[in-house]
Amino acid sequence: MLDDLLRSHDGVITLAQAGAAGLNRQAVYRRVRSGHWLRCSPGVYFVTDRPFTEHARIRAAVWGYGPRATASGLTAAWWHTLTKYSPKTVEVTVPAVSNPRRRYEVRTRRRDLDPADCVTRQGLRLTALPLTVIESAVRRDGGMKILDEALQRHLLDLRELWNAQLRNRGRHGSPAARLLLTTADDGAHSAAERLLISLLRRAGVTGWKANQRVGRWEVDVVFRDPKTAIEVDGLAFHTDPEAFQRDRLKQNELSLMGYRVLRFTWLDLNEYPERVIGEIELAIGRRAGGAETSRTGAAR
Incomplete structure (x- = not known):
């Protein structure tokens, strides 16, 4: 069970997941002391018998902010395979009541997400495709291309984008996204x-x-x-x-x-x-x- 979990999660595991697989805290700490596991952040570990891939890096960064943390923005776009290159900075949305600790190459935003705007892919919680696209579209570093790609591949339509926009009014980048969608609807x-x-x-x-x-x-x-x-x-x-x-x-x-x-x-x-x-x-x-x-x- 533990091997299957590590294989499907890119070698990253949380303390809670280890417990569900039958390892108590002492067993986890022994693996860390022996060098077999590497502590990435409180409660998040990486098994050192495999390469630390981009999937592992992003998974460890998101899980480091707890079970309700959500990969978002260009990070979610890459996980959705809308873009070829993984982002240098991992974007994570955390609950509004959180007090997230600043970490290297991680950017957090506090906001409570509607359940309709969250999905789980390969065990990672991330923003659903419509919200991911409108958050990415207003970014200068390839955002418009992500929007174009999503529409070209018929992954969604303008109605879905508008619904996500209306559920998330007031978020960072919302005015620019509204203008973009209004332009699209207006012709x-x-x-x-x-x-x-x-x-x-x-x-x-x-x-x-x-x-x-x-x-x-x-x-x-x-x-x-x-x-x-x-x-x-x-x-x-x-x-x-x-x-x-x-x-x-x-x-x-x-x-x-x-x-x-x-x-x-x-x-x-x-x-x-x-x-x-x-x-x-x-x-x-x-x-x-x-x-x-x-x-x-x-x-x-």
């Missing part, structure tokens, strides 16, 4: 269009017009010479299969009319604006051969 496609136009103006790119008809389609941004059509996708564009198919048909027809079509997502515009402008400039010839061509033309 993130329009917000993405406005952001693209703002990027074009700041970069001094001219010769384009917004919301122009080409054939039977309305195109977000058009350069008539050279023929370049730019389409932007809103925050939740992946969730509508019919819109996805329509966009592909539109792109094919524009290409047959001689237009070079560039597509950018909400994520592209927010996280990689310089790359977006660079690709547009290459498409219209402003960077061809390392020299700029004419910038004449009316904006919008």
Whole structure:
């Protein structure tokens, strides 16, 4: 029983779990004194006969704050496999009445979580997927990509995100998350269009017009010479299969009319604006051969 527990918990065990497996305190302390177990924090131990993995590091950090401690933020996102890289700082949400001790590379927040916002994965308590996503989305270090990934993989929808947001009003980062979700509900496609136009103006790119008809389609941004059509996708564009198919048909027809079509997502515009402008400039010839061509033309 003890071996199975250690194997499934990455070699990390609490004093309470050891007791349930038949070890009293003296047996635990003997293992610590002999060097077979390493004390990570009060009541949390690691068995030294295996590598101390990232899973073990995060599990030990969360369990060090008691049975009601919950992995949250980017830590929960990594545990949910929404992001490839584990966070350097482990984020833990503890009950509001707690007085958590500060520990190296651990950040705690005091808040009572609704049961609907907590799940257990591989024996670790963490925030449920909707709350994890909206907490991560407002973070600068890859948060928008996590939101995009969750929607693209159809792991949840905007309704679930709104429910989690409303259950957790007043938390750290709540206003920014509310603005993001409001933008999505209001038509993130329009917000993405406005952001693209703002990027074009700041970069001094001219010769384009917004919301122009080409054939039977309305195109977000058009350069008539050279023929370049730019389409932007809103925050939740992946969730509508019919819109996805329509966009592909539109792109094919524009290409047959001689237009070079560039597509950018909400994520592209927010996280990689310089790359977006660079690709547009290459498409219209402003960077061809390392020299700029004419910038004449009316904006919008």
